[in-house]
Amino acid sequence: MVLDCSINDFNEAKQVIVGGVNSPVRAFSSVGGTPPFIHHAKGVHLYDEDGNRYIDFVQSWGPLLFGHCDSEIEEAIIEATKKGTSYGAPTIAETQLAKLIISMVDGVDKLRFVNSGTEATMSAIRLARAYTKKDDIIKFEGCYHGHSDSLLVAAGSGLATFGNPSSPGIPLSVSKNTLVARYNDIESVKQCFEKSTNIAAIIIEPIAGNMGLVPAQGEFLNAIQKLCDEKGALLIIDEVMSGFRASQSGSQAFYGIQGDIITFGKVIGGGMPVGAFGGRKEIMKLLSPEGAVYQAGTLSGNPIAMAAGITALRKIERDPRLYERLETLANRLMDGFKEAAAQCEITLQTVVRGSMFGFFFSDVPVKNFDDAQNANKELFAKFHYGCLKKGIYLACSPFEAGFICTAMNEEHIDMTINIASEVFKEITYG
Numbered sequence: 001m002v003l004d005c006s007i008n009d010f011n012e013a014k015q016v017i018v019g020g021v022n023s024p025v026r027a028f029s030s031v032g033g034t035p036p037f038i039h040h041a042k043g044v045h046l047y048d049e050d051g052n053r054y055i056d057f058v059q060s061w062g063p064l065l066f067g068h069c070d071s072e073i074e075e076a077i078i079e080a081t082k083k084g085t086s087y088g089a090p091t092i093a094e095t096q097l098a099k100l101i102i103s104m105v106d107g108v109d110k111l112r113f114v115n116s117g118t119e120a121t122m123s124a125i126r127l128a129r130a131y132t133k134k135d136d137i138i139k140f141e142g143c144y145h146g147h148s149d150s151l152l153v154a155a156g157s158g159l160a161t162f163g164n165p166s167s168p169g170i171p172l173s174v175s176k177n178t179l180v181a182r183y184n185d186i187e188s189v190k191q192c193f194e195k196s197t198n199i200a201a202i203i204i205e206p207i208a209g210n211m212g213l214v215p216a217q218g219e220f221l222n223a224i225q226k227l228c229d230e231k232g233a234l235l236i237i238d239e240v241m242s243g244f245r246a247s248q249s250g251s252q253a254f255y256g257i258q259g260d261i262i263t264f265g266k267v268i269g270g271g272m273p274v275g276a277f278g279g280r281k282e283i284m285k286l287l288s289p290e291g292a293v294y295q296a297g298t299l300s301g302n303p304i305a306m307a308a309g310i311t312a313l314r315k316i317e318r319d320p321r322l323y324e325r326l327e328t329l330a331n332r333l334m335d336g337f338k339e340a341a342a343q344c345e346i347t348l349q350t351v352v353r354g355s356m357f358g359f360f361f362s363d364v365p366v367k368n369f370d371d372a373q374n375a376n377k378e379l380f381a382k383f384h385y386g387c388l389k390k391g392i393y394l395a396c397s398p399f400e401a402g403f404i405c406t407a408m409n410e411e412h413i414d415m416t417i418n419i420a421s422e423v424f425k426e427i428t429y430g
């Protein structure tokens with residue numbers, strides 16, 4: 001694999017864009033090396049500026065359920081573009097996409113569109129605080145909900161304490177309203193409720209995809225829901241990644257839980273920037289202009305983005321076996337990786353949820369952020385580079401999920417397994 005053009009492109013980008021990227025993970029910091037600069041993509045493949053071709057298991061970090069340049073989505077975008085790119089006025093496309101989401105996901109009576117997952121969770125929290133008239137929130141270590149101030153918070157001195165900023169620039173006066181609990185550990189959540197009687201909401205990724213793929217245990221989510229009911233706190237289910245990825249109705253379907261506010265992003269935009277948050281009528285009606293909670297966006301509900309989202313969700317709606325097929329491919333991939341690793345005496349922990357997959361170089365199952373951090377990062381970096389060199393594009397960090405798209409078939413999966421097997425052998429035997 002030659003990356004000469006990408007190396008030049010990266011150096012040039014770094015002159016004018018901080019770190020050469022517009023979202024930090026893209027810089028390949030956790031695996032080293034140069035990120036391929038993408039020239040174009042089609043179906044399962046990415047093509048970089050050097051002409052290398054990769055099978056893409058990142059799919060823009062989740063949004064592209066149907067792969068690159070799906071013909072129906074492409075056509076919807078082109079048609080919408082001809083009618084104008086933005087009006088800042090209502091369109092029926094917004095109602096159509098809202099109806100699709102509401103019909104497919106339980107617990108959403110009404111919603112509002114924003115431009116990113118970050119905006120969705122940030123607005124959900126404001127709404128929860130207004131509804132409960134309380135200030136504190138609980139989040140889980142290792143869950144990512146975008147980069148708004150109250151959510152970029154790490155555990156303070158030990159878990160179940162008031163948080164510390166996980167980034168400079170966030171005032172303690174903000175982070176102290178966020179308590180941090182341990183994923184899959186209900187005791188740590190109870191401790192948060194002991195520390196604070198002022199808890200507005202718990203926000204959680206029910207299938208965590210931002211510490212690697214780490215699903216919550218069902219009894220844990222049920223216990224959280226019960227605690228919220230007892231204490232008068234809202235449950236915010238962050239489905240920005242898992243929504244329309246894990247199943248047609250997101251992860252609530254896996255667990256039989258019901259969020260008070262649910263946040264969306266990624267897949268609902270069909271590859272365009274769309275986020276949304278929704279929930280029960282009596283909560284949503286607090287939002288301006290019906291209520292007093294302010295929230296707005298110049299490009300929110302953008303007609304091109306809505307057209308892409310509508311097309312994606314209609315494709316999902318008319319294909320009831322979609323997630324089953326994607327899950328079969330994901331299982332085939334993970335079983336293949338696991339077996340190939342085992343032949344080199346490497347133990348992999350693998351997880352699949354619908355079209356999402358994840359693997360850890362760890363001898364023990366990964367249930368929380370500590371476990372995820374204890375997995376072997378050096379081995380991951382070597383594996384990542386080995387695969388990249390041979391045309392397999394995996395997420396460039398051990399703390400990210402992988403994604404199957406409908407453009408993939410068994411051949412793509414088996415080719416990937418064969419390459420993974422070669423890479424495991426190279427790593428082990430040199």
Ligand SMILES: *Cc1c(COP(=O)(O)O)cnc(C)c1O
Binds near residue numbers: 241
């Ligand atoms: C990606 C993600 C976000 C943030 O969405 P952006 O569109 O990147 O702002 C929030 N929550 C979860 C669970 C995510 O995976």
